[in-house]
Amino acid sequence: MARNTKVAADPNAPPVTRTLAKLVATHPSRGWSDDVEHQAHRTFLNWVGCAIGAARHDSVEATLAALAMMKPSPQSSVLGRSEKVDMAGAALANGISSHTFDFDDTHLRTIIHPAGPVASALLALAEVTGATGRQVIDALVLGVDVSCRVGNMMYPEHYDRGWHITGSTGTLGAAAGCARLLSLDEAKTTMALGIAASQPIGMREQFGTMTKPFHPGGAARAGLMSALLAKNGFTASPRAIEAARGYAQTVSTKNDWNEITDQLGQRFEIAFNTYKPFACGIVIHPTIDAATQLRDKGIKPADIERVELKVHSLVLELTGKKEPKDGLEGKFSVYHGFCCGLMVGRAGEHEYDDAFVNRPDMVELRRKVVATVDDSISEESADVVAVLKDGRREHVFVKHSIGSLERPMTDAMLEAKFRDMGEPVIGKARIDAAIAACWDLGNAKDVSAVVKAASSS
């Protein structure tokens, strides 16, 4: 027999489910600044590039093999590939591929990777409904706003507890975006959010396995299905997010409801999205950036006697692997990161393959890097001195890495990253067309230019 005991329950929480639904259903198209509009296109472009980049990874192969057992209708495209599957399957597959390299976007305040759940659901749905590019961008901005505001409300307790916040908030963002794309009214959008609220996805224990990228993929699919159910009359609690036994109070003991309403419809969280220039954990980025700056000064690996690297203790705690043995270990090595920057001026997915990690000149250079902890240096910074064989000491201090909010990647850098990931998969001609189609999405009559270029069907 169940008891009525309440745990951490606040029965008087404000009606945030309805508040978010109202925003999603009624906010004007392109009702935001040019900066927000541009950031939405950057988010979309970066997401497409990441999805193409990992399109032939084992995680995607396994997903498509599982979906094929359902004999899906060829409704929607899988980026970087020739297969089409039903829209829910495409949302799943593209969400998985876009997060497989851990190279997608980051909302730094919550460490949510917002595009995976939302954009994956939207592109798959838009192919079926024939939505305009304008509608897709509108839905992307609003969907990401829902995920990230819910994240702001619960972070950090929710994440600390074990939830992979990208998937656990992403279902709501994807449902919101799809509700907008389907032009659901406020009442049905409330239902879509309500259905989605019963489906948070993802535990941090899965990091390092294919189930990590499954989280945004699963969230995309669940959010899309929630919107389709709501469109067809399925019901949920209109207080599903905030109620005492609803989503937020069940999955987090920190719930700052004001985060939902603060400047709602005026400030858009997608404006704070960032993009990784380097294919590894973000604490390594300032060090790679510093190494790249040394390289730009003309310093070569052969000049190096010793490297004195000072970083915050967290950096070595998370990425202190001194002698990585393969690509995956390389991702957890600030030493390897530095050497990528100095040796080749970049740290993309190619610099994390096993062969590159084990290249003799990389191994030799890594052994010259001495890292020490200095907690007077922020986690977002790195202090590097290259001691050269001729006795010179070259000093670089990176306060904020390239890719941070303070020093965002330029559009040209995003394009270069896109090419770097995508060209080996679908070739230069398609990549040229895909980049152009992504930048033009807000004006496009539908998503056909994007999917024609970015898939290989």
Added chain:
Amino acid sequence: MARNTKVAADPNAPPVTRTLAKLVATHPSRGWSDDVEHQAHRTFLNWVGCAIGAARHDSVEATLAALAMMKPSPQSSVLGRSEKVDMAGAALANGISSHTFDFDDTHLRTIIHPAGPVASALLALAEVTGATGRQVIDALVLGVDVSCRVGNMMYPEHYDRGWHITGSTGTLGAAAGCARLLSLDEAKTTMALGIAASQPIGMREQFGTMTKPFHPGGAARAGLMSALLAKNGFTASPRAIEAARGYAQTVSTKNDWNEITDQLGQRFEIAFNTYKPFACGIVIHPTIDAATQLRDKGIKPADIERVELKVHSLVLELTGKKEPKDGLEGKFSVYHGFCCGLMVGRAGEHEYDDAFVNRPDMVELRRKVVATVDDSISEESADVVAVLKDGRREHVFVKHSIGSLERPMTDAMLEAKFRDMGEPVIGKARIDAAIAACWDLGNAKDVSAVVKAASSS
């Protein structure tokens, strides 16, 4: 930047994911007592009946309309209907219909309704793979064991916190059952459980909406997909259930690991499954049972001067609605429950339609029932005195209601309940055949006899 703070984390939890996977992958077919085997058939039969009964409910209509937007392949049957959809869609739809009337099975210790997630996934998958009935029963026993043992481990904290435990443990049970049906080895079964562990579904706030029955349906679909992904090489953490940032420690602060291993492979939780004789909350059942006994003694509504009903305080707290106005309110009225028993000797779904609740003789009889709280009486009991117009006092004390573990429904009662729900939907001939096919499932060459009779395609 994420912190490494740990909340309620036990890094040394025993390897229960692997332990459960080993049971599922290696336990011998029919490796249990005749009682367990019989209970598995009762569970399956009751589940089929509930799914047929609600097959034309709005919740199922909305689900099928949403699924139709994906143009699914006609792989698997929707019980009580003519449509076929892909196997994941059938798992979803049958899981939803089987829980829509809240009339399905109950594992009393955890209040899990175990069949919905597990059987819905299995039947849909078995139609595609051509599994034998023997394989389906084996997978049902083992899948239910996984759900309920995980429930035993976390109940009650997990439920008190807000999780609808049927859906939040059901994904694991469905994944386990499907892994067994697919003959996955121990390693791949571990992966299936791991993928499923990232997808707990369901919050209690949804009670009273269609999203409540969505929970077992969504769990069935998610568990089935987890097994298909694992079969095709998708990976997850082999400690996904027990790890510090895994499923159990993220969704519950009570984790009694011994509940997983205690008599594992010897005691099967399906043996403790129960079936509702009445279509309302279980606290009303002893009262309805008492009323039915009075009716069997020949007492008629016209004889009644007054009814003195004594029950535990929880009964009135949960179901104290004195003057219910419609069918749904009737489900929360112990007064209405008593009157159903005395008036017609039953309380099926028909006795909870609006017209019956408002029938003048029912309204009149209800007003004669005086309920008082007596906490010396267990929640599982009811004490009733019918004071008759001729002055006689007829006393009935029900210690355990029919349908409890102590006084289980007979097979004949289960069949009568099945007919009562199913005949209005698909007719007597199909119901006769469906009942026979359910009892014979363990010997059947495949599930075709069940689905042929129990759907109307």
